Amino acid sequence: MDGNLASAADIPPAVLSRLHMLTQRADFQRATRAPHAAKPGFVLQMRKRRADEPVAPDVIRTGFTCSKKVGNAVARNRAKRRLREIARLALPQLGLPGHDYVLIGRKGATADLPFAQLQADFTAALSVLHGKSR
RNA sequence: GCGGAAGGCUGGAUGGUCGCGGUACGGGCAACUGUACCGAGGAAAGUCCGGACUCCGAAAAGAGACGGUGCCGGGUAACGCCCGGGCGGGGCAACCCGACGGAAAGCGCCACAGAAAUGAAACCACCCCGGGCAACCGGGGAAAGGGUGAAACGGUGGGGUAAGAGCCCACCGCGGGGCUGGCAACAGUCCCGGCACGGCAAGCCCCACCGGGAGCAAUGCCAAAUAGGGACCGCGUGUUGCCAGCCUUCGGGAUGGGGACAGGGCUGCUUUUGCCCCAGCAGGUCCGGGUUGGCAGCUAUAGCUGCCGCGGCAACGCGGCAGUCAGAGGAAUGAUCAUCCAGAGGCUUACGCCUUGGACAAAAUCCGGCUUACAGGCCUUCCGCGCGU
RNA sequence: UGGGGUGUGGCCUAGUGGUAGGGCAACUGUUUUUGGUACAGGAGAUCGUAGGUUCGAAUCCUACCACCCCAG
Numbered sequence: 001m002d003g004n005l006a007s008a009a010d011i012p013p014a015v016l017s018r019l020h021m022l023t024q025r026a027d028f029q030r031a032t033r034a035p036h037a038a039k040p041g042f043v044l045q046m047r048k049r050r051a052d053e054p055v056a057p058d059v060i061r062t063g064f065t066c067s068k069k070v071g072n073a074v075a076r077n078r079a080k081r082r083l084r085e086i087a088r089l090a091l092p093q094l095g096l097p098g099h100d101y102v103l104i105g106r107k108g109a110t111a112d113l114p115f116a117q118l119q120a121d122f123t124a125a126l127s128v129l130h131g132k133s134r
Numbered sequence: 135g136c137g138g139a140a141g142g143c144u145g146g147a148u149g150g151u152c153g154c155g156g157u158a159c160g161g162g163c164a165a166c167u168g169u170a171c172c173g174a175g176g177a178a179a180g181u182c183c184g185g186a187c188u189c190c191g192a193a194a195a196g197a198g199a200c201g202g203u204g205c206c207g208g209g210u211a212a213c214g215c216c217c218g219g220g221c222g223g224g225g226c227a228a229c230c231c232g233a234c235g236g237a238a239a240g241c242g243c244c245a246c247a248g249a250a251a252u253g254a255a256a257c258c259a260c261c262c263c264g265g266g267c268a269a270c271c272g273g274g275g276a277a278a279g280g281g282u283g284a285a286a287c288g289g290u291g292g293g294g295u296a297a298g299a300g301c302c303c304a305c306c307g308c309g310g311g312g313c314u315g316g317c318a319a320c321a322g323u324c325c326c327g328g329c330a331c332g333g334c335a336a337g338c339c340c341c342a343c344c345g346g347g348a349g350c351a352a353u354g355c356c357a358a359a360u361a362g363g364g365a366c367c368g369c370g371u372g373u374u375g376c377c378a379g380c381c382u383u384c385g386g387g388a389u390g391g392g393g394a395c396a397g398g399g400c401u402g403c404u405u406u407u408g409c410c411c412c413a414g415c416a417g418g419u420c421c422g423g424g425u426u427g428g429c430a431g432c433u434a435u436a437g438c439u440g441c442c443g444c445g446g447c448a449a450c451g452c453g454g455c456a457g458u459c460a461g462a463g464g465a466a467u468g469a470u471c472a473u474c475c476a477g478a479g480g481c482u483u484a485c486g487c488c489u490u491g492g493a494c495a496a497a498a499u500c501c502g503g504c505u506u507a508c509a510g511g512c513c514u515u516c517c518g519c520g521c522g523u
Numbered sequence: 524u525g526g527g528g529u530g531u532g533g534c535c536u537a538g539u540g541g542u543a544g545g546g547c548a549a550c551u552g553u554u555u556u557u558g559g560u561a562c563a564g565g566a567g568a569u570c571g572u573a574g575g576u577u578c579g580a581a582u583c584c585u586a587c588c589a590c591c592c593c594a595g
Contacts, residue, residue, distance in 0.1 A: 021464090073179090074496055078468090081154095085469045088153070115470060 022063030022100060031063070031102040035132055037125035041113045042083060043104040044125040048096075058097040062087050066105035079105035082115070086122045094126050 022028065034047035049061075064083045066076040083103040095101065105111075110118075 072495070074494095077496070081468050085153080089469090 020059050020061045022061050022102065027061075027100060028063055028065060028102060031100055034100075035129055037128045039121035039125055040106070041109045041118045041121055042106060044122070044129065045102040045104070046126075046129045047100045047102075049098055049100060060091060060095040060097055061100045062091060063100070063102040064105070065102065066110070070105045070107050070110065075111055076105070079110035082110060082118065086115075086118050090119065090122055090126070094123065096130065 022031075031045045031047045034045050036043055036045040038044075062084075064080045064087075066079045068076075070076050070079055083105060087101065087103060091101065
């Protein structure tokens with residue numbers, strides 16, 4: 001392959017700006033009880049926000065977390081950045097508005113697997129969760 | 135060429151595509167957006183020391199307690215760091231290592247074994263005298279030999295003696311004193327003493343020096359929001375002079391001012407000095423509740439980097455010139471592709487081809503050190519051995 | 524950022540300079556028709572790692588590793 005990332009170039013800025021970052025611990029803990037899909041490189045959790053939460057309903061929010069089990073600071077940072085990259089490339093097109101997505105890094109795999117496989121797994125995980133929620 | 139020692143540098147390169155944080159200059163009412171530039175390390179790590187800075191009622195001084203450091207001299211803002219020297223140990227050498235003050239200030243400990251573990255003494259064996267046929271017994275001498283132990287009351291050699299012993303002598307060791315060299319640690323040398331002084335201070339301790347506590351989530355400001363709450367502490371107004379005017383029945387009385395004593399408060403271990411209060415009705419501590427926003431601190435100076443000159447053996451200091459070098463804040467510095475450069479493996483006589491694949495580890499207020507981790511590569515100096523000239 | 528603690532057979536724990544001990548578990552044997560119980564027996568330890576002090580270190584000192592806890 002030629003490493004074609006043209007799909008990312010097609011993202012309209014308005015859609016990109018709807019991606020928000022999760023920071024609060026409570027948001028992560030709510031996502032823990034939500035449906036999840038495990039892949040070799042990561043675990044994806046998806047949660048539909050309730051209507052009474054003070055967040056705009058068309059916003060997609062994402063969070064990234066890597067525990068100490070993933071490795072030292074370098075390994076954790078690398079894993080989070082790769083997760084952020086696959087989410088940035090795919091989620092504005094494939095994600096559902098009004099949902100929170102949390103990506104969890106896994107030991108060894110997240111930082112070492114080929115990037116194309118991570119992207120494919122992410123797309124597959126999204127379709128599984130979306131099918132479940134319907 | 136082989137083996138080794140010391141020191142230093144580096145820590146993949148280039149280019150596309152898509153992103154992130156900051157600054158500057160623009161555009162836009164604003165959300166935002168355009169361009170340019172900058173954007174992890176030698177250890178950013180561990181958080182083991184030392185500081186800067188801020189607060190703690192002023193963070194002031196002395197003594198003690200506690201903690202730390204520990205050959206000498208120098209460097210430094212400071213240090214437990216660095217440099218040089220001394221001494222001891224290791225190595226053929228280059229060189230490396232060392233918690234390296236005091237054990238005649240005192241206390242304590244030295245298991246087992248051994249007669250005995252520092253006060254002195256004597257198990258076996260030795261020598262002399264007496265007794266006994268003898269085995270041996272009694273008295274005395276001596277501490278050289280054996281044995282035990284990690285360590286045994288100076289060592290070796292000679293003289294000496296009944297046997298022996300620093301009893302005497304030489305050398306070595308030890309202690310004391312003098313002289314010489316050195317700022318000093320210490321070294322050299324001479325004289326004296328016949329030996330008295332075992333080890334452990336990373337056991338207590340003694341000596342010298344150093345140290346107030348907390349930490350950028352320090353601290354200051356702004357905004358918002360909630361409450362206008364609960365509990366506790368502090369209610370002590372004393373004594374004595376001086377001054378001023380006032381009242382007076384001439385005894386004195388009250389008021390005001392300013393002192394002293396008593397009392398109270400203040401050093402995040404105690405205490406002394408010290409400081410504050412002394413009449414102001416306000417204040418302090420804790421709990422509960424709310425906010426989990428913004429700005430400053432915040433990155434430039436004990437600066438740092440490069441080059442040059444001077445002083446110094448060196449650490450380092452002084453001076454000049456040039457440059458300026460991340461500032462995030464639930465936390466940016468990334469992802470991916472191609473080519474190349476090292477490296478590893480396979481195939482090949484070889485050229486080469488294919489596959490694989492980048493060490494450790496990421497700023498969190500800043501700086502100086504220490505310690506620990508680290509694939510590979512490069513440079514300089516030195517030592518030993520071998521060969522050639 | 525600062526402070527505190529722990530590490531000993533598979534598990535829990537004692538030991539504070541002088542031979543590493545106890546309980547549970549596991550193993551072997553006896554008892555029992557068999558299992559369990561009971562009894563008896565033996566084995567099993569780099570004392571977290573590496574250096575040092577000492578004649579001698581689980582113990583004292585230094586550095587490191589892992590885990591846990593606390594405060595703002």
